[in-house]
Amino acid sequence: MPHRYSLLPFLRWLPQVTARSLGRDALVGLTGAILALPQSIAYALIAGLPAEYGLYAAVVPVIVACLWGSSMHLIGGPTAAISVVIFASVSPLAAPASPDYIALVLLLSFLAGLFQWLLGLLRFGSLVNFISQSVLLGFTLGAALVIALGQVPNLLGLDLPGQATALKGSLALGEHLSEAHWPSVAVAALTLGVALGVRHLWPRLPALLLAILAGSLLVWLLPGVFAAVPQVEAFAGSLPPMAALRFDLDSVLTLLPAAVALGLLGLVTSLSIARALAQQSQQILEVDTEVRGQGLANLVGPWFSAYLSAGSFTRSALNQQSGALSPLAGVFSALWVALFTLFGAALLAHVPLPAMAAVILLICRGLVDVPGLRALWRVSRAEFAVMALTCAATLLLELQTAIYAGVLASLLFYLKRTSQPxxxxxxxxxxxxxxxxxxxxxxxxxxxxxxxxxxxxxxxxxxxxxxxxxxxxxxxxxxxxxxxxxxxxxxxxxxxxxxxxxxxxxxxxxxxxxxxxxxx
The missing domain is CATH 3.30.750.24 (STAS domain)
Structure with a gap:
């Protein structure tokens, strides 16, 4: 790759942008922003931060990662796994949501970004090659199931606490199925019907966005029937404020082990998603460029009050399935989040959670590569076993641990084969x-x-x-x-x-x- 592309990788695709593709990406970005807003708020609360910090993390880091990365469809932002690890790492050091806590989280995010950027600078991105195609298929299938199971409570109108694994979540869900809120189910059904109908009859239209609008209109037009349907919580909007990071040596040394772990977790997650999407779209992924882009995003983000971001399966899959034509769709998504944060916070409060859940279920269905699974079964039963193990690990373990389990299984099978030439x-x-x-x-x-x-x-x-x-x-x-x-x-x-x-x-x-x- 030419040197100028190493410094400014967006020059590879920017000259191909047209007015038509720009409009398409802006519309796709709007769909992604509507999905990102409630998720980002929820993840910030999981991380022990005020809700608005989730929105900040969905703006500047996303723009930087899209422009300086390699993937055409990967979109980052706050994630559940990273939010949980951040809370576990920083909560013993300061009271959650306090100014000291926020300062430590931003410093931790910067250190993790620095570690990621150095890995990319040293061209260690090739380590991701140890994530085999069978692991990717299993991780994609498992992640789709985990995300779908996590949305079923919202689809049924149930308010259930989050669980560490999909298995625990399924058991908790089974205990409360009889409490399903049928108006919420009706909103979800309408959303699903509109999305599938638009995809079938008018495939060029933004089916998911129109489906969310249909579900929102139903709740708004019939308040007597759907008044109790849960909606996205309202929040006070503002643009991401500048933050002055505190680089005292004691804090840096204390946070360094967690920064390395979070940096690796973010990269493995992001690169797994980027490779899975690249496989589906036939894109050639520049791994070291993507690693540097993720690191740069997390180096710059904390100065704009953004905590650590990584690739999001849900938002990235939505970006691809909605027809994004360039990484500008991710940039537009971040800009739409900024505009909604500043001007449209009240409008977002009218989006029903069951409609969001229905859209996410459709995204999960698109993640399952049935032809790839069939081909894997025909070609190699050992690799299929690796896929099944990875998928099972996503259901029984935390999502990031499942990736490590799949990689380890791939290496063990590889060593077994090579030990008997x-x-x-x-x-x-x-x-x-x-x-x-x-x-x-x-x-x-x-x-x-x-x-x-x-x-x-x-x-x-x-x-x-x-x-x-x-x-x-x-x-x-x-x-x-x-x-x-x-x-x-x-x-x-x-x-x-x-x-x-x-x-x-x-x-x-x-x-x-x-x-x-x-x-x-």
Missing amino acids: RLQRWYEGSDEVLGIEGSIFFGACAYLQRHIQASQAPAVIVDAHYVNFIDYAGVVMLHQEARRLGLQQRSLVLRRVRPRVREELLKLEGAEQCPLQFKD
Whole structure:
């Protein structure tokens, strides 16, 4: 990528923006803003902050991340997982919502952003490659289920406390199903019907926005029937104020471990979402650019009273499914949030929560990649097991922990496969030939040594033409086997060894005296 794009990555796509795409992105951004407003307020309260700080986090960091990131559809902002971790990290140090608490949260957010930006600067974004496609499919499916289950109480008009996992939330929901508020269910049903109808009959129109408007109008026109339907809470609006961060050494040292953990959590979450969306839209994702963009967003955001932001599955999926044509849709979303915060706080209070829940359910349905799941089942049952494990982890564990569980499962399956490289066995006269396809590394040494020792031929010939890598453990194992066979008046011969592998084998001290033989 050219150097100017490294500094200003938005120059890659900005020249392709047209008046038509600008209008489309502005409309998509409006839909995203309506969804972001109530969510942001709720997440701020979870983090122990005043409600308006959730809105601040949905403005400046979102603009910076969209312009300096790589994903065409990723939209960030406050998230539930990060809000929970922030509260757990800072609440022991200061009273929630107090000025000291707010100052510590903003400092923590800045430190996490600095850590993220440094990772991007050092080009460590490739670490996300350890998140396999099977993990992404499982995480996407699980996240869709978690988000959908979390919205069912709002759809039914129930006021239930949030739970740490989807399983606990489902059990709590089951205990209160008989208390469903049927006017709320009716509003949700109308919203779903309008959204599906508009998508089917007029696919170019903003179906989700029109559906929210229909649900809101129903409640407004029939107050006698729908007066008790819960609506978004009203709030006092203002633009994000400037904040002076307090960099005292004691606070920095105290918050540093939490900053590293939150920085990693934010990146893993954001990059998982960005990769899942890029897979669906066939976009080429510049991972290091995205990491730097996320870090820069969280470096700049705290100066505008924004706490740590990360990618949002719900808002990003809505952005993609609504037809966003460029990252300007995310920028417009942030600007619409700012305008609503300043001028439209009272209007937002007329949006019924069941209508919001219905829209989110439709978004969750679009996240499920059924063709991808079928293809995974046909191609690899082991990878399908990784997907299923990741999905189950999202339901049984906290969402961010599920990603780590899926990555660990992928690595374990990978190590299991590579620890048993493919072997072909044949005889050339009285000599036995072992053809190895794979790497000779510490995990595969025992497997290969067992096959070498099982041979009774006068000479064991290892055809290493397809061996690209050997580590220290592999070098030692082959030298040991050569000496063992030498004591039995037999020989170990390496044939068609690649130059790099041969060079590694000859580095071992005493290699000149070893009876290991090479043959072209």
